[in-house]
Amino acid sequence: MDKSLQVICMGLMSHFGLIFFIYPERIIASTQKGHWEPILIQCVIFILFLWLYLKGLSYFPKQDIIGILKTLGKAFSFTLLFPVLLYLIITTIELVSAYAEVTNIIFLANTPTWAIITLMILISTYIAVKGIETILRTALLIFCIFFPLILLTLLICFQDVDWHNAFPIMDTGFNFFREPPFYTSFFSFAIVFSFLGFIPKKISYNSKKIMFAVFFLIPFFFLSVYLPLLTFGNETASTLLFPFITTLDKVQLQWLIFDRATLFFALSLVTFIMLLTSLLLWQSSIIMSQYIPGLKQKYHIVVLSVSIFIICLCIPSWQETEKLLWWNTAFRFYILIVLPLIIFLIGVRRKRLS
């Protein structure tokens, strides 16, 4: 049965979770003017390599990514997959600690961070243990409940917009290529759709529909950066830690009983991240169970989450999390660019040989 809708919901939700917190701040830090240029370049790279990845996978209708790489030999496939595993685990740590920290800073000042980390890891582990089908179905349910809320909040944000803040539109220097934040902002692109290679083939999806959904996603990247920019102007926006959340906070609605409707928006994004974390846990456990056999997949997940929980407790502050984001950049490009290329090339070679 075609599960494209579930796959798309999973992808979209995870991206939403990744876009609205850290991404706007990174892009605004990477350039003074013409913010659309870095975003557009990133989107093009993202779409191009996602297309390559899907194309590569489509050459192997009966195998998942591990099966494909194993045709090259077990040791070699391990070398190729090890960076992926590492990136998955590091990203999970980043996500959990970063979002726990953010929640703690913005909304739950009195709750200790470890309590939020516990909640996130517990729920993610529960969902991950139930398997990929549960993850995808949960994604669809959660999407139906929260997505209307998110769209509504985004629409409300337009009331404070001053379109003059978009100028200057052009940046001819392309200085953002020299800025580290530009590279760390790929964080919002890299990880999500890699799970397509891991899902078992009985869960079928339509690549065309997924590409179509990705185009639906692009405007949100622009919105996340431009809404704060248009509301505050570049000078102010660049001083904010979470520009988008601040933009939402600024919105005042007479008819609503809530003063900070942001909370619902932002926290539903945190729940999206819980779902993404469960997906990452599941993905890592798939790789691990291939190379460390003898242990059931769900125990892999439990072992992983316990270790991630301990590591997250050891990360003292937001600054450390940011450092982790920067260190991880090489792996990020590996999973965003190198992995799709490898799969694509193996696929082309396989096609020629046959």
Place this chain on the structure above:
Amino acid sequence: MNSIIVEINEVFKDAEDFFIEPFSLAGEAVLLLGLHSIVNLIKTKEILKKDMDTSEVIHSIKVKRTFFNRKGIEINSEEAIKSILQGKLIIYSKEKNIMLLFEPIPIELNRSIEPPANENVLQGPLDSFIEDMSTNIGIVRKKVSSAQLSVKTYTLGSDQKKKLSIVYLDDRADKGVIKKIISHIEMNQHTNILYLQHLYRFMGMRKWEVIPQFNNTEMPLEAVDGLNKGRVILFVDGFPFALILPHLLWDMFAQANDRNFAYPIMSAIRFLRVLGALVTLIFPALYVALVAVNPEILKIELALSIAQSREGIPYPPFVEITIMLLILELIIEASIRLPLSIGPTVTMVGGIVIGQAVVDAKLVSNLLIIIVAATSIANSSVVGFQNALILRLLKYVVVIFASIYGVLGILSGLVLISAYFASREIFGIPYTSLTKGRGGIG
């Protein structure tokens, strides 16, 4: 007396309603065996007599043979005991030393078909299932009238026999599901089914499962709708409802009778039910979250007025809401248990007297009464009592999360519940899947 009769007599020695009655059929001396309590002996005898008398005129010897050949099935003593318990009449021919099975006129032990008692229908068919299984199957057959309708009946139980029927449309139902159900039934033929819990268990449901495998409905319309969607219906003798299998999440919001209204109205009604489910899960938790953990998200005027209404209340919102919700559950339980004439009194005492007094005594805030009332109303908007029960239970999970994590707790509670729903599979069919029109589940 023959050894077989002695044997049967021995089994029923303590049953005073058991009879062995001498009778003559076409001049032949026979014994009639059965149970007074379920066989209408006088009428049955009349029928037997009449059958014989009219035939005798034509050709007595031939008819005698025809009678035994046509209506009787030869059985042994074990089968005879089983049949007697099921309300059949045994005719024992002394001469030939054989036992024959006869379908007697039963004593009417069933109520007639009435409007449903636990589910209300608005402008739809008003019949409902009754305790008698064959009547129920008859109602379904009358509404479906298709040659594709398959009915398979099994007798289950080791010492207390119970009949169970599987009804489905051959061309629509999922073959895999039917195969699984039948294999479950055949594997557990000796399990006594006294309550639905036994049925759940032998269908492979875990003990602590909240979501049942079956959707119980009293309404034939719903059952027929299920059949047309490719689902399977189980009837258990003595239970006045159909068990539609598999039971899916969407059943909580959609009723077949909705389709008797115009499409926009149907959509609006169903949307309301979804809203009702969400309100049930979120409202009590939201109160706890807003008052105890995240008061800053409310407009300042509102936050102050809530704080004012909570003035003098000595304990945290979590305890406050738990008390009120528990009282509400007690009222619901009590009004189910009590006779119809006392039920409204309990409601009145619970609603007005306790509600008012509890606020005056500064045990809970005014706002909380509104929340609790809204929750219980919203809770009843979903289709099916068992679905309402699921929500009634799950709302506590969200309340507990909300009391610790505030709004984040509510949302994570919803994620957890969604994940729980998503992880359930009923005979290989995901609980969250939608029925897509005619022909299939999935």
